[in-house]
Amino acid sequence: MDKEKNILLDIDHLTVNYELEDETVEAVRDVSFKVEKGKTLGLVGETGAGKTTTALAILNLIPDPPGVIKGGKIMLDGENVLEKSMKEMTHIRGKEVSMIFQDPMTSLNPVFTVGDQIAEALMIHENLDKGAAFKKAQEMLEIVGIPGERAHEYPHQFSGGMKQRVVIAIALACNPQLLIADEPTTALDVTIQAQVLDLMKELKKKYGMAMILITHDLGIIAETCDDVAVMYAGQIIERGSLEEIFNTARHPYTEGLFNSLPNIADRKERLKPIPGLMPDPTKLPKGCAFAPRCPYAKDSCIDKMPEEIHFGGTHYCRCSRYEDPGFRIEREDIQL
Amino acid sequence: MARQKLVSRQYMKRSRSGEVWHRLKKNKGAMAGLVIIALLALVAIFADVLVDYDTQVIGMTLKDRLQAPSKQHIMGTDDLGRDIFARLLYGSRFSLSVGVVAVAIAVVVGVILGAFAGYYTGGIVEDIIMRFTDIFAAVPNMLMAIVIVAALGANTLNLMISVGVTSIPQFVRTTRAAVLTVTGQEYIESARAIGESETKIIFKHILPNCLSPIIVRVTLRVSSAIISASSLSFLGLGVPAPAPEWGSMLSTGRAYLRGYSYMTLFPGLAIMITVLAFNMVGDGLRDALDPKLKK
Amino acid sequence: MHRYVIKRILLLIPVIIGVSFMIYFIMDLAPGDIITQLVGEDATEEQIKALEHEYGYDRSVFYRYGKYMLGLLHGDLGTSYITKKPVWDMYISRLPKTFWLAVGASVVAIGLSIPLGIVSAVKSGSLVDNSCMVLALLGLSMPNFWLGLLLIIEFSLNLGWFPSGGFRGFSSVILPAITIGTGHMAVMTRTTRSSMIDVIRQDYLRTARAKGVSENKVITKHAFRNAFIPILTIIGGQLCAGIGGAVITETVFSWPGVGRLIIDYVHQRDVPVVTGAIIMTTIITGVIHLAVDLLYAVVDPRIKGKYSRKGVKRVKKVRKEAA
Numbered sequence: 001m002d003k004e005k006n007i008l009l010d011i012d013h014l015t016v017n018y019e020l021e022d023e024t025v026e027a028v029r030d031v032s033f034k035v036e037k038g039k040t041l042g043l044v045g046e047t048g049a050g051k052t053t054t055a056l057a058i059l060n061l062i063p064d065p066p067g068v069i070k071g072g073k074i075m076l077d078g079e080n081v082l083e084k085s086m087k088e089m090t091h092i093r094g095k096e097v098s099m100i101f102q103d104p105m106t107s108l109n110p111v112f113t114v115g116d117q118i119a120e121a122l123m124i125h126e127n128l129d130k131g132a133a134f135k136k137a138q139e140m141l142e143i144v145g146i147p148g149e150r151a152h153e154y155p156h157q158f159s160g161g162m163k164q165r166v167v168i169a170i171a172l173a174c175n176p177q178l179l180i181a182d183e184p185t186t187a188l189d190v191t192i193q194a195q196v197l198d199l200m201k202e203l204k205k206k207y208g209m210a211m212i213l214i215t216h217d218l219g220i221i222a223e224t225c226d227d228v229a230v231m232y233a234g235q236i237i238e239r240g241s242l243e244e245i246f247n248t249a250r251h252p253y254t255e256g257l258f259n260s261l262p263n264i265a266d267r268k269e270r271l272k273p274i275p276g277l278m279p280d281p282t283k284l285p286k287g288c289a290f291a292p293r294c295p296y297a298k299d300s301c302i303d304k305m306p307e308e309i310h311f312g313g314t315h316y317c318r319c320s321r322y323e324d325p326g327f328r329i330e331r332e333d334i335q336l
Numbered sequence: 337m338a339r340q341k342l343v344s345r346q347y348m349k350r351s352r353s354g355e356v357w358h359r360l361k362k363n364k365g366a367m368a369g370l371v372i373i374a375l376l377a378l379v380a381i382f383a384d385v386l387v388d389y390d391t392q393v394i395g396m397t398l399k400d401r402l403q404a405p406s407k408q409h410i411m412g413t414d415d416l417g418r419d420i421f422a423r424l425l426y427g428s429r430f431s432l433s434v435g436v437v438a439v440a441i442a443v444v445v446g447v448i449l450g451a452f453a454g455y456y457t458g459g460i461v462e463d464i465i466m467r468f469t470d471i472f473a474a475v476p477n478m479l480m481a482i483v484i485v486a487a488l489g490a491n492t493l494n495l496m497i498s499v500g501v502t503s504i505p506q507f508v509r510t511t512r513a514a515v516l517t518v519t520g521q522e523y524i525e526s527a528r529a530i531g532e533s534e535t536k537i538i539f540k541h542i543l544p545n546c547l548s549p550i551i552v553r554v555t556l557r558v559s560s561a562i563i564s565a566s567s568l569s570f571l572g573l574g575v576p577a578p579a580p581e582w583g584s585m586l587s588t589g590r591a592y593l594r595g596y597s598y599m600t601l602f603p604g605l606a607i608m609i610t611v612l613a614f615n616m617v618g619d620g621l622r623d624a625l626d627p628k629l630k631k
Numbered sequence: 632m633h634r635y636v637i638k639r640i641l642l643l644i645p646v647i648i649g650v651s652f653m654i655y656f657i658m659d660l661a662p663g664d665i666i667t668q669l670v671g672e673d674a675t676e677e678q679i680k681a682l683e684h685e686y687g688y689d690r691s692v693f694y695r696y697g698k699y700m701l702g703l704l705h706g707d708l709g710t711s712y713i714t715k716k717p718v719w720d721m722y723i724s725r726l727p728k729t730f731w732l733a734v735g736a737s738v739v740a741i742g743l744s745i746p747l748g749i750v751s752a753v754k755s756g757s758l759v760d761n762s763c764m765v766l767a768l769l770g771l772s773m774p775n776f777w778l779g780l781l782l783i784i785e786f787s788l789n790l791g792w793f794p795s796g797g798f799r800g801f802s803s804v805i806l807p808a809i810t811i812g813t814g815h816m817a818v819m820t821r822t823t824r825s826s827m828i829d830v831i832r833q834d835y836l837r838t839a840r841a842k843g844v845s846e847n848k849v850i851t852k853h854a855f856r857n858a859f860i861p862i863l864t865i866i867g868g869q870l871c872a873g874i875g876g877a878v879i880t881e882t883v884f885s886w887p888g889v890g891r892l893i894i895d896y897v898h899q900r901d902v903p904v905v906t907g908a909i910i911m912t913t914i915i916t917g918v919i920h921l922a923v924d925l926l927y928a929v930v931d932p933r934i935k936g937k938y939s940r941k942g943v944k945r946v947k948k949v950r951k952e953a954a
Contacts, residue, residue: 061840086846094843101841106834111856111931121842154932170842365768471649474913476875479893483654483905486897487661563774567879570776571894583776590780590883593795597784604777612772619768 008177008210009035009058014072016053016062023282027053029234031072035178035227040204040211042225042242044218044257046278050234051214052102055180057082058212059097060089077177095125098171102183104163108155114141114166115151118173125174140169144199161192168200175207182214197224218261222246227314230254233279233289240315250309251317252294255329288320296321296329359624366620372613380428392422394578402596411602414585415592420599423580424606430569430581431610434496435562439554441500446507447543447550453508454515455538465508473505481564485573495574499564503557510553514546521545548625555618559611566607582607636921643917648700650913651906655699658902659692665712665900686712699903708910709903713896718907721892726911728798729888732811732881733873735804737866739812740819745862748823753850755828763820770817779810779883796885807884811877815869822865826858833857859930867923871916 016028028050035041043051056062074081101107118137122128138148144165185193228245230238238251256274263269276293291301306320321327396416403413411420453465484498527541566583568574575581582603589599687695708718751760787795794803839853878890896904928935
């Protein structure tokens with residue numbers, strides 16, 4: 001019961017389609033997960049797995065057309081975001097939930113100063129006048145490690161890493177309860193990645209907010225997250241705590257993800273990529289979407305949609321093979 | 337992402353021109369425009385068969401003057417008793433030929449100059465061509481055309497020349513911009529590397545790859561050339577009377593606005609439909625040649 | 632910035648020389664003898680000789696052009712052959728009328744086309760968008776003089792709301808302004824739409840939405856400001872065309888503007904008037920273009936820094952992209 005109170009975000013059977021002229025892309029299929037206050041959930045998966053769509057749905061920002069939310073609930077602090085009016089949504093966006101996007105080069109408006117862009121959020125949500133908002137914006141810049149006087153400059157005067165810091169400052173300006181970070185470091189240089197990531201971790205701790213971190217980089221997950229959800233073809237195929245996923249991965253796809261990482265301990269070992277490609281999202285198979293690439297698949301996997309199979313605690317995966325109690329994947333348990 | 341997949345799958349197997357045609361065919365406006373242009377061209381070619389120039393087009397029948405549209409004269413008659421419909425049919429010759437010839441002049445001169453300016457960037461060739469273009473473009477098109485026709489004398493050929501000459505800067509600029517983009521590509525580099533001659537590179541490798549913007553510009557320019565030509569005729573600087581040029585028919589109608597507005601209505605409608613047809617084809621071509629511009 | 636402005640103004644000089652040379656020669660070489668036209672048929676040989684000498688027609692065209700340019704250097708646009716009045720005075724008396732017409736047309740065009748273009752872009756593919764685009768296509772295809780005549784028939788002759796021509800205060804501006812404005816509107820609606828559609832896909836609008844900016848503000852503030860440069864180019868171009876004199880519309884509405892001035896004196900081969908008026912047009916057009924380029928920097932800060940030294944190239948590139 002105590003735990004229920006701590007739930008900030010509860011997504012329940014979310015389904016999102018992109019309806020194009022002559023076909024439908026099933027981007028998110030029946031996704032459910034919870035995020036606790038102050039905790040970080042990592043959302044892992046290949047490009048096109050539906051991670052970003054899921055995140056945009058939380059802010060009700062899925063481009064429409066062609067995006068259509070087909071069903072499900074997104075409960076934020078006990079209220080369904082999907083039932084909010086446009087106006088109520090603008091009070092949630094940036095205030096309760098903020099989002100950081102993948103490419104900092106394009107996510108700032110080139111014709112406004114960075115100060116104005118941070119101040120805008122403050123003026124909308126904190127009822128500050130222009131001067132006070134700008135002053136607060138300068139403070140925010142200092143917090144993300146940029147000198148306050150640079151608030152008068154325009155985005156093109158900043159480097160990529162600096163821009164991402166500005167984006168973070170915008171997102172955190174109004175102390176949101178939930179921060180969604182959509183591959184926040186993918187577009188940055190490796191050295192800058194670490195800096196930005198450290199900054200985010202530090203600020204998350206400081207403000208005590210919850211975070212959903214979208215990435216395809218398992219290393220970032222290991223460093224940052226409390227819980228992990230693995231997405232494949234619009235579904236969450238495995239979900240658990242960081243330890244559960246990293247130590248006792250259950251789903252063959254998760255296993256594949258780990259196997260395709262280079263092994264630093266054994267440099268001669270060859271990488272083991274997952275064979276094949278993600279299925280065409282307009283023509284998903286009836287059964288398990290991973291079955292065509294899965295080394296363990298049986299004929300029944302192709303026809304039967306796998307159910308959630310729980311392994312105690314929060315850990316579950318969607319793989320029909322576990323209906324056979326003796327089934328195990330090959331991956332040995334690794335101690336972190 | 338999914339959309340990209342869609343596009344590539346759909347068009348993978350077609351050649352480029354086939355692909356463009358396929359996309360153009362789907363555009364109802366462009367198809368309607370093509371049909372209208374084809375009909376107009378047929379009318380223009382067979383104008384002599386359809387109407388008799390001496391009796392129907394320029395022959396006066398004063399007792400029939402200024403008749404409102406009726407069964408006999410479906411668009412009425414003008415101040416000299418000539419059937420407006422017959423004159424309009426014949427007049428298609430002027431509008432189409434002036435539009436097409438003027439743009440042909442502009443294309444030939446403009447594309448060659450633009451190609452050289454774009455290929456020899458930074459050199460004196462580019463400088464001379466572009467400064468000349470700047471000077472030319474500094475005078476509003478219509479004024480330039482008026483001055484040229486006035487100097488050469490008002491007749492059909494000079495009308496074509498003046499409208500053509502004033503369209504040159506647009507083609508120089510369009511071509512130069514296109515050539516600049518293409519010249520940067522690596523296959524031009526490789527053509528140079530195997531020692532092909534400069535002119536061959538320009539005309540064989542570069543220009544064919546610059547065609548899309550030029551083709552679009554041509555269709556759209558024909559429509560504005562038709563408007564310019566009929567405007568000049570309207571001012572009395574184009575095709576001389578009694579030839580049934582649509583603009584000069586409108587100019588005559590201007591004296592009879594009160595009570596005889598049909599004299600103004602039909603020639604204007606003819607110009608508009610013709611121009612509209614070229615615009616629709618031009619728009620369609622632009623979308624078909626560059627699908628990413630659309631939506 | 633100052634350096635940039637000065638440089639641009641200096642660059643205007645060769646253009647003016649080129650334009651004046653071109654126009655003067657074409658007009659001068661035109662068939663028809665201006666002297667016999669001036670003196671009348673029963674003039675004596677001496678009268679003709681004297682006049683030829685006065686206007687330099689006993690020497691080459693280069694001499695006449697040189698003399699004209701020498702005057703221009705002293706700020707003298709020349710004197711009309713026909714009216715004997717200074718070309719400057721003749722031009723200046725016509726300019727306000729042309730100016731008001733150009734402004735009126737721009738007001739009509741901007742006022743309607745920007746909202747329509749934005750709505751079309753936001754609701755791209757919808758019924759509203761399709762109808763706007765069909766209307767724009769019709770406006771684009773409609774010859775000015777025909778539209779003007781139709782407006783006169785309906786609103787002047789039939790309804791009697793506005794005068795059919797001449798310059799008689801505000802009410803007489805309306806029909807010619809609509810005539811010119813319709814064509815402008817068609818072009819500007821299409822430009823606004825396509826420019827907005829390009830911007831609407833940009834990531835920074837998602838950022839704005841994500842921080843709680845209302846949809847209206849996302850479009851009117853964040854998107855429009857970014858989409859404005861091509862629109863600004865079009866506005867500048869149309870203003871320039873207007874200042875050059877809307878010859879056709881001025882003819883249809885018997886409007887005593889610059890366009891009428893030029894066409895009237897072209898017919899009479901009055902070289903100084905035509906050359907002088909076109910030189911003035913070139914200068915004003917050049918200044919408008921410069922103003923537009925400076926406005927680019929106000930709209931888009933990325934352009935501003937580049938005006939200091941290598942700015943010209945960047946501006947040219949932006950303008951080309953816009954065109």
